[in-house]
Amino acid sequence: GAVVSQHPSRVICKSGTSVKIECRSLDFQATTMFWYRQFPKQSLMLMATSNEGSKATYEQGVEKDKFLINHASLTLSTLTVTSAHPEDSSFYICSASGRQTNQPQHFGDGTRLSIL
Amino acid sequence: AQSVAQPEDQVNVAEGNPLTVKCTYSVSGNPYLFWYVQYPNRGLQFLLKYITGDNLVKGSYGFEAEFNKSQTSFHLKKPSALVSDSALYFCAVRNQAGTALIFGKGTTLSVSS
Secondary structure, rough: OEEEEOOOEEEEEOOOOEEEEEEOOOOOOOOOOEEEEEEOOOOOOEEEEOOOOOEEEEOOOOOOOOOEEEEEEOOOOEEOOOOOOOHOOOEEEEEOOOOOOOOOOOOOOOOEEEEO | OOOEOOOOOOOEEEOOOOOOEOOOOOOOOOOOEEEEEEEEEEOEEEEEOOOOOOOOEEOOOOEEEEOOOOOOOEEEEEOOOOOHHHEEEEEEEEEEEEEEEEEOOOOOEEEEE
């Protein structure tokens, strides 16, 4: 099946640091990639949707200057958490889909971000 | 607006017994419905989907789900639960734009030996 690789799996860093998370589709062309945030024992909250070569669409309440998303190719999207603070600590998950909307999204394994 | 409800926070079953994890949905138009499973500190794994066709959908690991249009439900089922099925299960519906998924709050399945 389709594989999405997310890296790193875990990040621990100091407050004020910027952190970049990569999401790669390994065996298919991901025309659309999604970034989710998940709090403990809660559902996934969609943060933004990005289409290859265009600006990401952010959900209401998500700061686009705080969470920078780049989708420069059909196999790679990155999420950069800028000047991270403890409240940004969370589990971030990316997913990717191809052109057909009736196909499932494929998820990365997530990144556990801990800001000290 | 599209939405998904999973009324149970937790479902407990004994190994070997059948299991059901409930999901109801609200959509305008035809629904695209999905079930995913999440193990601790991992991403989501796709189990099955309903787009059109037979109301009973078979998926991975012996799971199946029944689409019921009149009850707007898409319950996940398995005839005989395994301890290894213990995980967090999410029901999801495709949003109106046909892009992102809208997830239910999740149901923790606990299978005891």
